[in-house]
Amino acid sequence: MDEEYDCVVLGTGLKECIISGLLSVSGKKVLHMDRNKYYGGESASMTPLEDLFAKFEMPPPDDSFGRGRDWNVDLIPKFLMANGQLVKLLIHTGVTRYLEFKSIEGSYVFGKGKISKVPADDKEALMSDLMGMFEKRRFKNFLHYVQDMNIEDPKTWKDMDPKTTPMATVYTKFGLDQNTQDFTGHALALYRDDEYLSKPALETVQRIKLYSESLMRYGKSPYLYPMYGLGELPQGFARLSAIYGGTYMLDKPADEIVMESGKVVGVRSGEEVAKCKQVYCDPSYAMDHCQKAGQVVRCICLMDKPIPNTKDALSCQIIIPQKQVGRHSDIYVSCVSYTHQVAAKGWFIAMVSTTVETDNPEAELQPGLNLLPPGGVKQKFVSVSDVYKPTDDGTESRIFISESYDATTHFETTCTIPLRHYWAGLFTGSTFFRVATTTQLLRDVNVDERTFTLIESSIDQIFH
Template sequence: MDDGQDPIKDLEKGFDVVVMGTGLTETILSGVMSVQGKRVLHIDSNSYYGGEGASLKMSQIYEKFRGDGSKPPAGLDKDRDWNIDLIPKFLMAGGELARILRQLKQVQDNVQFQQIAGSYVFRGSGGGFFGLGGSGVHKVPSTALEAAKSNLIGIMEKGRLKSFLESVAAYDDAKGPQHQGMNLEKDSMKSVYDKFSLEEPTRDFVGHAMALYSDDSYLELPARQTFNKIKLYAGSVAMYGKSPYIYPLYGLGELPSAFTRLSAVHGGTYMLNTEVLDFEHADDGKVSGVKIKFENPRKDGEYVDLVVKTGRVLASPNYVAEGKKKKRTGQQVVRAICVLNHPVKGTDNSDSGQIIIPQSEANRKNDIYIAVISSAHNVCPKGYWIAIVSTIVETQNPQHELKAGFELLEPIEET
């Protein structure tokens, strides 16, 4: 807002669109509409941008998850050094989201991406007949050549995996599901594995570390989707080498922040720490205004209730009554943010990586994921790593379900 204007009077003029929530979807829409010349008000009940996709300072992490007034310990208390994601997500380099973001000038000008150093899978036992791998973290092979060199699998299995990956590489989805005597729209993935005589551990890392399925339900589904997922993985690795993943410097929160800046440059108005109280409706039932509560910018400590007139509202589900009252169904995810002062064992001292513990290795129905980043991505001070462990909740003791991940990361400085 212009410092010469009364901010409240400016709000009373109304807006073409009111956007609620500053996640990536909301900020992209806000940015696009501002560029189109619409008068946009963008509000968020949080004190930070990004919603669930935000990257927070260490003090904000303590405030959000501990809420008892505790402060970060010495060595972790310099906020300027920390950008910690609430939800870990690496972008597949060849995936649709990365492709779209690379085409947007606002992202090109404001966000830099860094490659994630490696993609790994945990193996709790040896790699089959004459296997060289043993227990521990292993790099995931993505091509027939890498499979031939990998110590993740045994000598006898290397040839079978090589044949399988060559078959996947030769598949062209545009030509239909018929491929090398298989009908990938009808044949299950299990039957394809059987055709190539792949062992169970090999099926595990192909399905979970390359195709990125979190459980084994995909085995009974048509193989076409799995072939395409593996091709995407291998193609993404081929773009940059090392791993298929990329990640924005300074954290995932840089993505919504880029579009926030785009909207602001084109006249968008942003208000954090703003509560949505109610919606007003016209006679035809359409939304005509939003009642909000915010601190009076002219008088510290005084709060104002105000109805902002608008003809359109775009909102994250948690801002509307139906979203707030909606009964939680389906799967829940448990996550833990861990601070380390060492690289993860078995990753060759890598500055980053995704590690997957297949469900079969943890005696679970769902995999455990560990996303590791470091100072190379400008998210923490030098000498530290951030590891976020997550999985789908299966029991009444969610934190215990992350135990296998914690053991892999030990010693953990802070969690």
């Protein structure tokens, strides 16, 4: 360990493993450390089942749960959008050769007191029980606008510049009622709150297009999930890093990030120091550079029945928009099963999660728990996690810190930060890269306009 590296990555969560893989492929000498004996960090998959019970300080599971080694339970389960950033990143880097995916069977939204399929095209809109006859027609016209809108062609804007017109104005233009706005913004565009309503419509249009494009790839839903659990994803990027010369050390504590003149110069573990020009890490490794930004409450449920009103789906996602249950943030329900090799035969794993708003976090999950099969939940594991965000962007200190995982059950909020950090750190220290290579990566992954702007500003800061 006592040698010099371009970068040291601390923690083996998905975000950190993405960074490690990208940097190694780009030619940087990378040391990747984790204080734990397993991959995944906060987002690990627990196996065997006995380890999950032990983590929550519970007695070992009885024989009714089957063999413990048949379980791989995600601590923070999330799905991949079939045409989203993470899938494109997996394809671009070749990590897909280490993984096998299965389509999630259903995408649902809670509205008007019941579960309904999320309508994403004309046919589904006309069949949906979320809307009345006239509202279906208005929503159909809105979907046509979204699909036809081309940022390069003002004729498709319907007299509304998408870069300046608030999304609320677009909804009003098409006469969509509050219920339709709810499932459009939260189940199609996948926003966590209603702040998007006052922002330019372009991003919302792009998000809805992403949902529709992802749905068209596999038909049942826009979501994918890796066989054997999400723990396979960080391990896939770790293999990529190792192939390109990255060094991995599990069960290796990071006792200190060594600084000189406000910039990182190394990482100390015991008496050893790995010299480096940059550090990439999750918040737990650099708490003095982070601030608390809230909490997330999660409940893992082991079930012997599928979720009702989902056509006995072996996997699904249900989003409960905030206003449907009088909250400020959405509630998310995800479900996977034995068909994904994450549970014993006949068993299901559901996760209910949301952003904490009161001093009774578990009670906030009740609207989601009410959707689970009566008598079917055989064990629950509840956790409340602090959410941390870095206090700066890392361009001065060269410590690039990811954010804690949010309450969502999809990965579209996960890839943005690693891509930003990858680019921001790209030209610091010794330059091993060509701009064209990374520009092609960004094109392949299709980062959103806001991320691309932030990336460009990072480059400007470094060069000027």
